[in-house]
Amino acid sequence: MTRELRWYGCMNKYFTSRIHIPAVSVNDEGRVVSVSEEQVEGNSIKEPLNKGKRKLTLSSAPFALTCILHKKYILADPTAEEESIMETLVTVVLDATGRLVSFYKPGGAFLAYTSAVQDCIALTRQRVKELQKILIEAVADMELD
Secondary structure, eight states, X not given: OOHHHHHHHHHHHHHHHHOEEOOEEEOTTSOEEEOXXXXXXXXXXXXXXXXXXXXXXXXXXXXXXXXXXXXXXEEESOOHHHHHHOSOEEEEEEETTSOEEEEEOOOOSSOOOHHHHHHHXXXXXHHHHHHHHHHHHHHHHHHHO
16 A cells, blocks of 8 residues: 555544534524534424534545635735735635535635636645645654654
8 A cells, every 4th residue: 555545544534533513403594503412302493404413524635725816816825914904715625636625715806717716726736736745755754753
């Protein structure tokens, strides 16, 4: 088994063994809220969207990159200060195989053009490769100790 496959297996085991998705429902204001088992059994809320906590299952580890879009420029991986002064943020999440897992663009005045979105996805793919290399080297160093 290659180091890469061992690493993906370790990461997947870590995520799936420690992260649980809570039971949720929609409240009267239309917001998704966490639901305790007592509330579900007592029917004090609307029908839950999912019936209880369940383990998170991932086929591979997710990697996210946030980009700031400003006029014709893209700033990848901005600091918190940079994020706070810009209006348009885009977060792209890819899995370890490069497939799109999530795309998030909160409100803002600037329209995210297709070309800018494609550039953000390309930057995220590049970042995934860089992070995979770093993590694989870290795992290899741990095996030597």
